[in-house]
Amino acid sequence: MRRIPILMYHQVTPTPAAGFAKYTVTPKAFAAQMRWLAITGRTPITMTTLVQARLASQGWPSRPVVITFDDGFRDCVEFALPVLQRHRFIAVFYLVAGLMGRTSRWMASAAGLRFPLVDWTAARSIQDAGMECGAHSVTHPPLATCSAARGREELVASRRILEDRLGREVLDFAYPYGSVTPGVRTMAAEAGYRSACTGEKRLATDEDDLLLLPRVPVYGGESLLDFAWRLRTAERPGQWVRRKLRRGGHA
Numbered sequence: 001m002r003r004i005p006i007l008m009y010h011q012v013t014p015t016p017a018a019g020f021a022k023y024t025v026t027p028k029a030f031a032a033q034m035r036w037l038a039i040t041g042r043t044p045i046t047m048t049t050l051v052q053a054r055l056a057s058q059g060w061p062s063r064p065v066v067i068t069f070d071d072g073f074r075d076c077v078e079f080a081l082p083v084l085q086r087h088r089f090i091a092v093f094y095l096v097a098g099l100m101g102r103t104s105r106w107m108a109s110a111a112g113l114r115f116p117l118v119d120w121t122a123a124r125s126i127q128d129a130g131m132e133c134g135a136h137s138v139t140h141p142p143l144a145t146c147s148a149a150r151g152r153e154e155l156v157a158s159r160r161i162l163e164d165r166l167g168r169e170v171l172d173f174a175y176p177y178g179s180v181t182p183g184v185r186t187m188a189a190e191a192g193y194r195s196a197c198t199g200e201k202r203l204a205t206d207e208d209d210l211l212l213l214p215r216v217p218v219y220g221g222e223s224l225l226d227f228a229w230r231l232r233t234a235e236r237p238g239q240w241v242r243r244k245l246r247r248g249g250h251a
């Protein structure tokens with residue numbers, strides 16, 4: 001069974017906000033992580049490549065990795081995109097179609113935060129740089145708790161809006177908050193998506209449901225060793241060791 005890490009980033013900025021530090025990687029840490037991918041011979045691939053390889057039962061390139069960014073924070077374009085381009089890496093940006101050029105207002109109630117989101121010009125520059133844009137709903141609700149009609153609209157309209165404005169097919173989705181049920185998954189299929197990422201934390205395999213792909217989170221404040229270990233196990237070394245010990249019955 002082949003396994004592939006689908007890295008999940010959110011914010012990349014030099015000044016992590018207190019309420020969102022866990023999901024914020026500094027540009028320095030991000031540069032070190034991308035350098036690690038380069039020197040360890042990793043090949044970043046898009047969702048298109050991942051899906052096509054799966055559907056055609058072809059092999060992935062050797063040592064593949066998928067780099068994804070949820071939410072479309074403007075700082076990611078300023079601080080992560082140049083690093084990706086320097087390495088000629090490709091990544092997938094999941095955009096909130098109804099809030100382009102505005103702020104992450106879905107974070108306001110819980111964390112009291114609002115970050116600027118990319119506008120259409122920035123989204124096109126991401127695309128022109130060879131990156132892939134996917135959908136992350138229209139307004140970023142947890143789809144598992146939405147009515148069927150609202151959930152369907154979030155899936156269908158975000159795809160339509162992004163395709164209209166970017167002039168390209170949008171076939172990849174990331175569930176906001178990783179919130180998904182069997183019903184939501186079915187609606188994603190009906191909306192025409194070929195892949196969808198969850199927040200389930202493990203490496204993806206070539207047997208996974210393409211509409212329920214797990215990911216490897218990259219959190220702020222973690223070391224390069226944590227990152228290297230996550231690439232292989234989705235966990236930090238300590239977590240991985242504790243789990244192995246539990247499974248071995250020694251803990």
Ligand SMILES: [Zn+2]
Nearest residue numbers: 070071176177
């Ligand atoms: Zn999100």
